[in-house]
Amino acid sequence: MPDYVLKATAGNGQIRVFAATTTGLAETARRLHQTSPVVTQALGRLLTAGALMGSMMKNADELLTLKIAGDGPLSGLLVTADAKGNVKGYPYVSDLSDTITAPLPVSAAIGSGTLNVLKDIGLKEPYVGYAPLVSGEIAEDLTYYYAQSEQIPTSVSLGVLLNDDGSVRQAGGFIIQLMPDTDDAVIDALEAALAATPSLTKQLDEGKTLETIIEVLFKDLNLKVSKTEIIRFFCDCSRQRITKALMSIGKDDLVEIISDQEDIEINCDFCQEKYHFSPEDLQSILDHRAGKEA
Numbered sequence: 001m002p003d004y005v006l007k008a009t010a011g012n013g014q015i016r017v018f019a020a021t022t023t024g025l026a027e028t029a030r031r032l033h034q035t036s037p038v039v040t041q042a043l044g045r046l047l048t049a050g051a052l053m054g055s056m057m058k059n060a061d062e063l064l065t066l067k068i069a070g071d072g073p074l075s076g077l078l079v080t081a082d083a084k085g086n087v088k089g090y091p092y093v094s095d096l097s098d099t100i101t102a103p104l105p106v107s108a109a110i111g112s113g114t115l116n117v118l119k120d121i122g123l124k125e126p127y128v129g130y131a132p133l134v135s136g137e138i139a140e141d142l143t144y145y146y147a148q149s150e151q152i153p154t155s156v157s158l159g160v161l162l163n164d165d166g167s168v169r170q171a172g173g174f175i176i177q178l179m180p181d182t183d184d185a186v187i188d189a190l191e192a193a194l195a196a197t198p199s200l201t202k203q204l205d206e207g208k209t210l211e212t213i214i215e216v217l218f219k220d221l222n223l224k225v226s227k228t229e230i231i232r233f234f235c236d237c238s239r240q241r242i243t244k245a246l247m248s249i250g251k252d253d254l255v256e257i258i259s260d261q262e263d264i265e266i267n268c269d270f271c272q273e274k275y276h277f278s279p280e281d282l283q284s285i286l287d288h289r290a291g292k293e294a
């Protein structure tokens, strides 16, 4: 079954619920970036957050970027998502030499640092939100970000379960937000339900569907599922895009690369796709550039 996100409301519209299964997303990222277990978990969590937050955007052409920078050995992670279920991302360091039997906690890999949230909503300047990392486990950091930067009481859960060979067994998460002026009784009922529910990935691993899990969690809170949407790892890089990027580098730099008379290889950070350019390709980019400038 493909990954998907489920959107719902509960508590008479006072609670917004976004829940997602992201096993395929997290496993695709692991294969593309050849990550060691702790990096697979960290990247899977941030990709899940990206899928959820992408689905929360209101307009189809909005773009979200989540960036974590830390002083731990992983150094950082970058994820982008659109409102149509396309998510991509990469770790700054792929392999921390940890193993499935001796895993490093995600917080130790990330360390202290910051979380940046960029929302390009089609205006001249993107919305930029920022919060210090409070735990380095990502879900708590996002909860804190929402409280501090957007002033929305939010519960975030993100999980990645691994198989013995390091591949992703289950991944998923949810974001639950309270509208302003939510009744205390609704908040109490939600807190009690959250405290009593086992982890999402554990329940998925028992064969339960996302729908069942969310229905049980909100059984006393009048849940209304509004829709589900497919999500996937998708990179929109292309030879044309890389060519455009090459056109924008300095003329002297291009001339210097061409003078080496060797093919160059450019790697897409997000999906590891390799693009090759011969000196002739680069010369034609330079000529095209010169033509534009003339």
Ligand SMILES: [Zn+2]
Binding pocket: 235, 236, 237, 268, 269, 270, 271, 272, 273
């Ligand atoms: Zn790519």
